[in-house]
Amino acid sequence: MGDHHHGPAKGLSRWLYTTNHKDIGTMYLWFSFAMFLLGGAFAMIIRAELFQPGMQLVEPGFFNQMTTLHGLVMVFGAIMPSFVGLANWLIPMMIGAPDMALPRMNNWSFWILPPAFLMLASTLLMEGGAPAFGWTFYAPLSTTYAPPSVTFFIFAIHILGVSSIMGSINIIATVMNMRAPGMTYMKMPLFVWTWLITAFLLVAVMPVLAGAVTMMLMDIHFGTSFFSAAGGGDPVLFQHIFWFFGHPEVYIIILPAFGVISQIIPAFSRKPLFGYASMVYATAAIAFLSFIVWAHHMYTVGMPVAGELFFMYATMLIAVPTGVKVFNWVTTMWRGAMTFETPMLFSIGFLVLFTIGGFTGLMLSIAPADFQYHDTYFVVAHFHYVMVAGAVFSMTAAIYFWLPKWTGRMYNETMGKVHFWVSFIGFNITFFPQHFVGLAGMPRRIPDYALQFADFNMMSSIGAFIYGASQLLFLYNVIAAIVAGEKVSDEKVWDGAEGLEWTLPSPPPYHTFETPPKIEEQPAH
């Protein structure tokens, strides 16, 4: 590395060939936002069809393609890459490293993603339509009865799995090897901790997902019978393998969100995070437990009672470390000098709504009760409370929180607050009624429904349109801030913000911490 500081290359090649963690983080964030809008558009089609009972707008087959692609795009295209983008931007700046450990691999991790999703989206135009078997792609729906485009789906999953694994290895290598002198593990900001643990989860379970889709590929094209009963296989095996990946996957989505909230709440409470060490141990405990609870997604497949009980108790156990986290966040705010800027509003929104999602999760964990809830809108409501109000709200909070640092320009605070309140209200109008229709027995993934569910579904649809529209306000606010936002002069931006990234100028120069910073004795979190 030369002594001279150089800026980014010009034009398109800057983005194609970049190995700069800030550039790659930016690309991840924009890509995930584009996917968020695409997945959101699919959701709008779903809600428009469900606005009234009866078949209104789309064919049932197309409706199933929409539910499938909505789930896949949101999970793998919007939420996961957005947190990887956040990790790229923030982890080197938070631990005092000049860049990620493997900058060229970092470039690859990102650039194989757009082709994967282009391929996935292109299945919509193929004969037989896009995959229509739900984002969980249970065999034999995804093997024997799948449309021909399933092969493209499998390949897309392979690519984004490779991308995730490379990204995770990069994050682990960075955190383990590139911390500034004095930045011990227990001084790392909690966002770095949660991502470190998330990355280990990804390395452990993304290959399992790859294995599952490889088995599907072999069953479809090479005459094996992993999931076909006729040849001695078992479709239930698919569910075990999928959820062995799938349950850690939901923590892969939510742990970085926990990290974000653990950065933002102390900043606007003007107090250090309460119980830092317990937060680290709780995160690790959640990650460990995530490997032994997968069958709570499949209580109704006909497990022995002992199995149901084991998975029920193990699942309930997760409420303990999660409760520790919620308690610590609330206690951090206790007697703090709180202010309620947009990032804080989204964080408190996260806290309230995620806790509701956690409670419905606890309800679902009760095996005998789950037989009633299974595959109903109650489940849909539950996982949207944790995925949208959990992951997406925290991601939104993160963008508002760090955008002034990244760009050196402030977003419009009033518009941000409007965005929060419209999102918060729209979200609850959308998903709260789904608890009721679910308990009353409305199954998920259906384009039509009994008349008794009509009113709540209309409410849901109206809420969804409100929530969807509010995201356009967010997009506008971000672009307006980047183009013409008020310049931020202060390095700290928020007066309660702590951590190495806030010691850098706003915006930070293209290369930062080429000489490692001095870590004060005071912990940085």
Added chain:
Amino acid sequence: MRLSQDPTIDTVAKLGAVSVAMFAFVFVVMVPLYNVLCDALGINGKTSSEAYISVSAEIDETRSIKVQFIATNNDDMPWAFSPQVTEMLVHPGAANDTVFFAANPTMNAMVAQAIPSVSPSRAAEYFHKTECFCFEQQPLDGNGEAEMPLQFIVDQDLPADIKTITLSYTLFDVTSQMSDKVTSR
């Protein structure tokens, strides 16, 4: 153990090995383990895929177990498929015989595979088949008919609360994939 002097390369090599190992884990551990567990514990109502070697045992005449038979065709399997009797009363320990009928109404030779399932699944490990048409694939010529035998013993150790056992067969058309690759079940 260090795989490289460069700590970054060392970390990458180890994590790369972990991800490869996890991919292999699915194939070489999860799949066989699942099958072994299902066979051993009768999970999912799976019965053993091999003939039971009967051990001489007392016939428990103090109780009778109702055994019900169900025959189902998978998907668009065109065969006629039905049990000779829909239920039998048997004593634990006694050997019992019955047959299932199958008829191929098409003009073409076909091969079928019956897949058993026992309900309640807890009973699966106590339901022993000494002979079963489900152990092998069943070929039938066009318009052919067959009587397919089943011999079974209900174990004396069957839990007392199980009074009824339902044995269900689903018949799959395996003509197109008829080869050695198909395991005989």
